[in-house]
Amino acid sequence: MSNHLSNRITNMSTSATLAMAAKARELRNSGKDIIGLSLGEPDFNIPDFIKDAAKQAIDDNYSSYSPVDGYADLKQSIANKFKRDNNLTYGLNQIVVSTGAKQSLANIAMCMLNKGDEVILPAPYWVSYSDIVKLAEGTPVEVPTSIDTDFKMTPAQLEAAITPNTKMMWFSSPCNPSGSVYSKEELEGLAEVLKKHPNIYVVSDEIYEHINFRGGHVSIAGIDGMYNRTITVNGVSKAFAMTGWRIGYIGAPESIAKACTKFQGQNTSGANAIAQRATIAALDAPVSKIQFMIDEFHKRRDLILELLGEIEGFKLNVPEGAFYVFPDISDFFGKTLNGTTINTASDFSMYLLENANVATVTGEAFGNPNCIRISYAAAEKELREAVSRIKAVL
């Protein structure tokens, strides 16, 4: 029975965020009072108007396979949303609906990368980018950033990372895990570099678009010269608290959308029918319907920054979006706390889990070895308790 698994799966890392959540669940089941701040999941219920649309879809017998790339009326709602929120014009033949943005990203990698193609990932990056790229035999090229530049890649760094093998650049803004939001000027700076390299495509992961506290989300596809070389990725998991319903989508050049549909046709046959119907209600609604969640995240962002700011050794940027803080905790490296020596961010995160019963995620999983990620998608009471426990064990 040895070697019965493929090299592909053997070489893949387990999602660190899901692994930490599983570990926290295990400890909780064994009776420990764990506060889970490791998962990127809104703690709100799905708004009723979206639930009602799903119930209606069941009653209306949406029980067959949908078109592989999504229902046409859902794609129309997505096209309207792109126009309304991002001033981007995508025809229905440029839109593909998938089983979560994660699948959208996997489709893109499988459809666009050949062995050895390089994909620039400004680090920290979302935990799955690197393994998705590797699964498609691409080569991730990490561009490290630090708290000093608010964890954003500069045009000079991008320029320096480009080689003749560069095929794509993938990034998220607002960023998971740093919460950083690229301004229009910053994106224009990156686009200026890309102008000199017309064969490089950009994957712009905008799943946190609405959870943006500076206001004014900017899509790189809207920047001069970028539309035909950008794949805009989005979904309903974060803004509408619909993580388990698994709907993501892309707006892309037609040939790429067509390829993703072909690939998906051999993989999933398309996304869940009921969730697609509910997504129409979500996307057709004005953003004001979800403003209460955004306001709440904003309040919690301020709270957690204030609380963590009182802990010596935590260096913090001010995240302008998403629902994470990404403190640099490298000041603790080399120190021994209650008999445990902390040499890495993993050691630190594990120390917090075992001693403070607080689950976080090591920054190493996001390509940054100096930080940990703390999700503040949790109730205020839990956040206060978590930080007070962390403080106590440090």
Ligand SMILES: Cc1ncc(COP(=O)(O)O)c(C=O)c1O
């Ligand atoms: C930056 C980023 N992109 C994509 C995803 C995947 O989202 P979905 O639930 O739509 O697969 C996540 C989820 O954590 C994310 O943080």
